[in-house]
Amino acid sequence: MIARLLEGVPRRGLVCLAALFALLAVFPAFAGGYLLSVGFLILYFAFVGQAWNIMMGFAGQLSLGHSLYVGLGAYAAAALYVHFGISPWIGLGASIAVAALAGAVIGFLAFRFGVAGVYFAILTIAFAEFARIGFDHFRWVQGSSGFFLPVANYTRNDLWNLRGSPVMFYYLMLVMTAGAFVLCHALLRSRMGYYWLAIRESPEAAQALGVNVFRYKMVAVVISAAMTSLAGVIFAFYYNNLFPEQIFHISRSIELILGPIIGGIGTLVGPLVGAFLLTGLAEGMREAMLRLGIDVPGVKQVFYGICLLLVVVFLPHGVWPPLARAFGLERKG
């Protein structure tokens, strides 16, 4: 199993990955509170980017409504914890179930009725918006006034109830991101992974070769939704407050897919690189603004937008593919 996973991966790539993981693992020892929160954000975006990439990068289905799965996962686990005191480790089962079900419903409707391309993308936005407005009026989780998790000063980390210091969340996110990376690598190497790539390149040709296009597209949506909902659980317990207006908002969906697109769609390292670049850029700019004493809301985002524009215009396949070529880190065989 492990031998199969490592097959064709350049040794230099493995060394780099191991070094990166080690670096991230010792990072909290050196980083203060602020840097640690930046590190957490990078890992968070790398994780959700990886999850989204399964649907878009592997199976070629453009979802612009992934905030739906983040929100459903967050609300499901948080509501079970607040109302019944159920540990998020059990609650995440509900999160996965709800998000996977939502993904399955959207996928079923879209793929059965032949909704594809731009129309599919807009259908996913519509469902996320629908959920946003619906949760605004969902009394059980306090509607638009926001759902809060009880917060106290923790003297020790309670991993079972996910109550504790940012360091605990950082390591949790690191394990999840590493896990997602390995899972995506394994998926891409599996029979299904090849089916996905075939579907992405040409659904008609894949169908003609006997690939059950409908089934494998469904599997991609469900896996992607379930993974994304896990990020939602962490989000809920890390930030301790949930507002439908924020968590389901379309800007969240877009924020989450910028990483993999900037990094390189369909690549394993792309979401990671994209998360590093974008979060680093955003936080770096915030810092620069503070230093320069510029306090005009919007300046940061304009600069961010210009950077995005430049990357899209000059690096159409993302940042990672040319980097990988330059350093000889491409997969062989």
Place this chain on the structure above:
Amino acid sequence: MPVEVYFNVAASGLLTGLVYGLMALGLSVIFGVVRVVNFAHGEMMTLAMYLTLVLFGALKLDPLILLVPIAAVMFAFGYLLQAGLINPFINRPEHSQFMLLVALALILVNVQLIIFGPDAKGIRTAYSFDSFQMGKIIVDASKVYAAGAALVVAAALFAFFKYTLLGKAIRACADNYDGARVVGLNVKHLYALTFGLGAACVGAAGAMLMVVADVTPAIGPAYTLLAFVIVITGGLGSMPGALLGGLLIGATEALGGVLFTPSAKSMFAFALLVLVLLFRPQGILGRKAA
């Protein structure tokens, strides 16, 4: 509540819907010809609304007159955007085009935020508080004027596409890209013209909407979504479809707001969108298989 209330609300929703329809018409024209989904559409709409605000403050002219210069400015903006930025993306994958326009939308929203601040701004005209009465139905005068102007602009655009040589050339590009190039049409230029026309629709719609609604930079993405919903309901790429979609969504939202709670009104628009996508993905007036 008396029944007249519903009629009043529906009538007012239909009138606002026509203005929304004109905005969506711009999106539809752009998609129908250039095949690019303009994710910065709502941000262009707020840009036009702010232009109206500034010109109204400076010149004290009626927004319904201002709509002509604003449409012209937006036309130039759209032309340059397509010629300079979007044309190289014509043959790139959808997600790449999407990223380009999202980046543009981000820049537009935040430039507006820097210049105009986050607060809602509106204008008062001489007829802001007038109303018309037809039988038992009472509607705001400003909505009637805005809807009338929307119809005039839409009619002009229909005539342009149907009767002028340039309009026919643009339709040829939409029908057959390669064929249009073979007969010697300058497709890149025509695409830029089309984007300009779409932006001009937005400009005109923005000027009219300013008569009936306030503007904030943050509302841009909501208008983008609204335009998507309308255009897909009516049929992406169909011009009458956009207007019909506008009417439908305008009335749906208005009635949904009264029958349930106003904050849930866009839920009905999205529900309508989902139904249309599932049962008639090409839209009510759209042609099968794009």
